[in-house]
Amino acid sequence: RETTKARAKAPAPQKRRVHLTHPDRLYWPGEGVTKEGLADYYAEVWHHIAPWVTGRPLALLRCPNGITGQKFFQKHAWKGLNPNIALIQDPKAPKDEPLISINDLDGLMGLVQSAALEIHPWGSTVADWERPDMIVMDLDPGEDVVWPAVIDAAEEVRRRLEDHGIASFVKTSGGKGLHVVAPLVPQAEWSAVKAFTKAMAEAMAADSPDRYVATISKAKRHGKILIDYLRNQRGATAVAAYSTRARPGAAVSAPLRWDELDASIGSAWFTVQNMPTRLATLTNDPWDGFRAAAVPLETPRKGRKKPG
């Protein structure tokens, strides 16, 4: 437990109101993290994770028997849905099964109760389904790619976004790679955001064909990083900042300050177990100022600057 001093600036962890069945069920057996341990983690990080998981359509990776059991990637509501989880209807698919969303900590606890061990939101909100409020560039290192090369790729994405007047933030995926996330004023629609990110991924691959590929079919090539821009299309998802991963190690997707990116922090360094301590010792969230930095995506213009 953190000291009172370290807690002084941070809001107190939230009290849980949602009933958990089988609180001792082991979700990450290797680390001894139970369902109740997961609930405690999310209560501790609630103020940090809330903007990324509330008010958005969510896909969930559900693992009723923990990470060693069967896993279900679910985009739609199911029978017996926890009452704290909201049903939402995609306005473009009025006849489909409803989608899933949450609005508050009770909703997040409903996800814990439902064994959702990964939370994957859309890049747009239910207030404006068609206009994403963020870009996610997902950097997927192939085999034999060293970590510093992944960091270089993230910094190149950051520079290229900056050339367009777009600020960006970096997080570990909690798996193998990094995600560069940029706040947008929701103005451009999905098709424009996808075209913009596709052009960026292709430009990186064209400029450094030995380092980057922009298409999944070429991504099997060893030694290269896939610049996966396909998180930026309608209905696509990426794991939320602070979400846990259903993988051994109980890692979480961890927002970092750019100056923290170095060889000592790998993608799975931050976990359910050390993230609450990290946050308690920081004055601000590493992504403080994210929303304030949002700009609208400009329509394409001629003569894009080369990155410096």
Ligand code: ATP
């Ligand atoms: P890593 O750093 O290991 O690549 P990642 O979260 O970026 O971790 P990816 O495989 O690059 O993993 O991304 C897959 C994305 O595709 C997920 O973020 C998820 O939102 C989405 N997705 C679509 N279908 C699935 C599925 N069946 N299982 C898991 N993710 C899926």
Ligand code: MN
């Ligand atoms: Mn990835």
Ligand code: MN
């Ligand atoms: Mn990917």
